[in-house]
Amino acid sequence: MTVLFIALGAAVGAPARYLTDRWIQRLHGGRFPFGTLTVNVLGSLILGLAAGGTATTTGVYALVGTGFCGALTTYSTFGYETVRLLESRAPRRALANAAVSIAAGLGAAFAGVAIGTAVWH
Amino acid sequence: MRFTRPTPGLPTDSDIDLAVPRQRAEPQWPVLAVISVGGIGGALARYGIGHAWPTPPGDFPWATFVVNVTGCLLIGALMVLVTDLFPHRRLLRPFLGVGVLGGYTTFSTYAVEIRNLIAAGAPATAAAYLLGTVAAACLAVFVGMTAARFVTWLVTA
Numbered sequence: 088m089t090v091l092f093i094a095l096g097a098a099v100g101a102p103a104r105y106l107t108d109r110w111i112q113r114l115h116g117g118r119f120p121f122g123t124l125t126v127n128v129l130g131s132l133i134l135g136l137a138a139g140g141t142a143t144t145t146g147v148y149a150l151v152g153t154g155f156c157g158a159l160t161t162y163s164t165f166g167y168e169t170v171r172l173l174e175s176r177a178p179r180r181a182l183a184n185a186a187v188s189i190a191a192g193l194g195a196a197f198a199g200v201a202i203g204t205a206v207w208h
Numbered sequence: 209m210r211f212t213r214p215t216p217g218l219p220t221d222s223d224i225d226l227a228v229p230r231q232r233a234e235p236q237w238p239v240l241a242v243i244s245v246g247g248i249g250g251a252l253a254r255y256g257i258g259h260a261w262p263t264p265p266g267d268f269p270w271a272t273f274v275v276n277v278t279g280c281l282l283i284g285a286l287m288v289l290v291t292d293l294f295p296h297r298r299l300l301r302p303f304l305g306v307g308v309l310g311g312y313t314t315f316s317t318y319a320v321e322i323r324n325l326i327a328a329g330a331p332a333t334a335a336a337y338l339l340g341t342v343a344a345a346c347l348a349v350f351v352g353m354t355a356a357r358f359v360t361w362l363v364t365a
Contacts, residue, residue, distance in 0.1 A: 097247040097251030099244075101311045116226065122224070127315040130316035153254075157254060157317060158247040160314050160315035161309075163279040167222045170349040172220065189338060189342065193322055196320045200320070
């Protein structure tokens with residue numbers, strides 16, 4: 088059952104990342120990867136909520152956490168963009184992308200776990 | 209050497225880059241379908257590795273570290289290859305890059321694991337994991353890109 092829940096979550100999470108990134112680029116269109124930043128921070132918040140609200144062995148966690156949040160967020164795109172910014176001689180944007188993504192993602196994870204624990208326990 | 213230079217036309221965002229004209233006009237439904245299928249494959253591979261290699265609370269999360277760094281190595285190579293060698297395979301980047309590698313790697317687990325390490329009273333491990341992953345990931349992207357550029361250079365020379 089766990090595998091089925093993960094597959095279901097990932098089937099929605101991966102295209103949701105693509106569509107969100109596309110939508111944010113249409114709004115912004117700048118040279119800073121706001122789209123990936125958005126999905127990574129949002130996914131960290133939702134995974135935090137799931138981790139705070141339920142045990143990692145439940146079906147809800149497999150569906151929402153491992154499946155959906157795991158596929159919604161991405162380290163490969165984040166790493167690739169950071170290197171591409173470095174390579175394109177935009178070291179400040181590369182550093183800002185890494186620092187802001189990690190700081191905001193970590194903040195979202197802390198907030199998510201705190202809210203999840205408070206609401207469901 | 210030529211292969212160490214940035215590839216012209218390489219997008220900045222591997223998921224979707226609207227600065228690349230072809231990606232603006234990407235056929236939506238087939239693209240979304242292959243992303244979805246790829247995402248399932250990537251997520252299950254990540255789950256399998258994490259399941260086989262569980263991290264005790266307070267320990268360095270090696271499974272996620274290895275997943276994220278290997279995913280970065282592969283995206284670096286993939287993006288150069290789809291841009292230089294296979295520009296007409298329109299579903300290759302959506303399937304392997306956005307789907308498989310995007311579903312395989314995870315930022316949310318990384319963030320929550322750092323949070324858990326801090327909460328478990330292991331701030332040094334948290335800091336090592338935070339900085340170690342981002343450094344190894346960027347190095348891996350660079351190595352993947354350079355290797356793929358070398359292959360492209362060999363093939364097209």
